[in-house]
Each structure stands twice: as structure tokens, then as C-alpha cells.
Amino acid sequence: MAAESEVLDAKKVVEYFEIGCRTVLNRTRPGLPFAWSINPYRGCEFGCRYCYARYTHEFMELRESEEFEKRIFAKSGVAEALRRDLKKLRAGEGVAIGTATDPYQPAERRYGRTRAMLEVFAEGGGREIAVTTKSDLVKRDAALLAEIGKRNSVSVNITITTLDAGLARLLEPKAPRPELRLGAVEALAKAGVVVGVFANPVMPLITDQEAKLDRLAKAARDRGAEWFGGGTLFLQPCARRVFFPFVAQHYPHLLRRYEERFGESAYLRGAYADAIRERVAAIRERYGLRGGPERRRPEPGTVSAQPWLF
Ligand code: SF4
Numbered sequence: 001m002a003a004e005s006e007v008l009d010a011k012k013v014v015e016y017f018e019i020g021c022r023t024v025l026n027r028t029r030p031g032l033p034f035a036w037s038i039n040p041y042r043g044c045e046f047g048c049r050y051c052y053a054r055y056t057h058e059f060m061e062l063r064e065s066e067e068f069e070k071r072i073f074a075k076s077g078v079a080e081a082l083r084r085d086l087k088k089l090r091a092g093e094g095v096a097i098g099t100a101t102d103p104y105q106p107a108e109r110r111y112g113r114t115r116a117m118l119e120v121f122a123e124g125g126g127r128e129i130a131v132t133t134k135s136d137l138v139k140r141d142a143a144l145l146a147e148i149g150k151r152n153s154v155s156v157n158i159t160i161t162t163l164d165a166g167l168a169r170l171l172e173p174k175a176p177r178p179e180l181r182l183g184a185v186e187a188l189a190k191a192g193v194v195v196g197v198f199a200n201p202v203m204p205l206i207t208d209q210e211a212k213l214d215r216l217a218k219a220a221r222d223r224g225a226e227w228f229g230g231g232t233l234f235l236q237p238c239a240r241r242v243f244f245p246f247v248a249q250h251y252p253h254l255l256r257r258y259e260e261r262f263g264e265s266a267y268l269r270g271a272y273a274d275a276i277r278e279r280v281a282a283i284r285e286r287y288g289l290r291g292g293p294e295r296r297r298p299e300p301g302t303v304s305a306q307p308w309l310f
Helices: 064-070 078-088 106-111 113-121 136-149 165-171 178-191 210-222 237-250 252-264 271-286
Strands: 015-020 036-038 071-076 095-097 128-133 153-159 194-198
Touching (some): 015 106, 071 078, 078 113, 113 136, 136 178, 153 178, 178 194, 178 210, 194 210
Parallel strands (some): 015 071, 095 128
């Protein structure tokens, strides 16, 4: 009898591994605002339904959709690798931290790989560094980021797709709730770190409504964000395999439209994309927010341990 019982709930266990790395700086595709990216972890426990980075586990012969969230790899020797890699940077080339996995996911609390790399950036000056996260753990490093910002151009992008905590729980099951992310915006701004909010990805008929985006931008501005942006959802096959079942379960009336639109292309182009761009721009103007961080240089007279690169 017991052997035939139905499973009511299976505890999801996350496993952590260490993975060696020869380099930590990766070249981005031409045309992106940053020439280099850093991802201190592989896999991401936050498990966002729309995540486009699941394919990265395919390269490691892991099943992308489940194992991306459950098997997290922390890169080892990151500080030494970064010191070596920084010699490759040319003038004007910026570094984006957290392009494929969240640098402040729960593993960071234990392994501190993101912090280890920030400490390397703190040794020098003249760099352009942007951090993107949806975790309030970034508050832990507020003083360090402010310190780095004295001799470098540093910005933090906090991703908040919705202020609705229930919807956020469904969309981003293990990410900190929206209010905690706004708290991170406030803490960073108070520490003197330049910070903004991106509502990425803006999801058609789920998070794209004018009133919802407006409320989000206002909340971000009130907590100290300097910019606000929102790019539309894109769904490559690895993301579609997770996102479509989510839509089928929670928004069944939208499934056909999603399948049709994303059946044509991974990207939303044309009138819809234009309308969202205009909507976000109008909201930004309403609250006096910029579209992104300004490039800042250190105060004159600050000492740089490394030569200026731009
Ligand atoms: S936080 Fe980013 S990397 Fe992590 S699951 Fe969500 S979208 Fe993917």
C-alpha cells in the first residue's frame, strides 16, 4: 500500500559543486553595451520561468530545465583568474557581472565568489562595471561597491518584473520578493551606489500593462533608482519549454497567442515592441528617470592603482 501512495510534495534539493576556471572574463557579442561579461556561477537557483540561460547547462551535458535550478556550480580561483584576465581589457571596454546567471543567488551567501571578484576590482581604478541582479543580497556589498565607485564607474541594475508578490512567486519562484528588491535599491542608493531598475522581461498581457509599469517605475524612483527600463520577453527554445507550461497553467487563455507569436520568432518585433518601448519611455519621462546609467568618472585627484583605460 505504502509503495503505491501518491507523492504529495517532493522536497527540491539543490546541489552545489565547484568547477575550475582558467578565465572569468568572457567576450560578449558585438553590439552589446559591455565588451566582457562575468558569471561567477553556472546554473541559477531562482528558477525564473522565462530564463534564457538554461541552455548553458546543455553544454555541460546536464538536463537544462531542471538541473539549471538544482545543480549549481561555483567557479573556483576566480580572484586570481580575474587579476590575470583584466590585463586583456582595452580602453573603453566595460564588464557586466551577471549576464547569464544571478551573481547574488543563494550560493553567493555560502561561497562569496561575486564578492571575491569585486574585491579585485577594488584594487584598481578606471574600469566600467555593471552588476545585474534580482537579489537583495547585493546590499551586503553596498559599502564595497561604493568604494569601488570612487575610482571606477560602477552601476547596479535591479531586476523587478512586477510589484505583485504572488505573481513574482509564480514567475521567479526562488527569487527575493519585489519589496525586498526595492529595499536593495534604497540601501544601495543610500550607500552612494548608482542604481536603477529594469522590468525585464516585459511579458505580454502579464506584466506589460501601463498601470503596472507605472506603479513599478514610481516605486523604483521613490526608493532611489536613477533609471528605469523594460525590454520585451524573448523566448528561445530552452525558455519556451518552461514558459509555455507556465502560461498553460496560469494563463490558459493566452497560450495560443503566445504559441503563435513565439512560433514565428524568439523575439517580439513590430507594433507590439514599438508600443512597449514608447510606453516605458513615457513612464520614464513622467518620473524623471533615465534609460540607463550615466558613465561616471572618479573625482579628480583620486589615486588609481591601475592606469585609466578610457
Ligand atoms: S535570476 Fe536570471 S539567471 Fe537566474 S533564473 Fe532568473 S533569469 Fe535566469
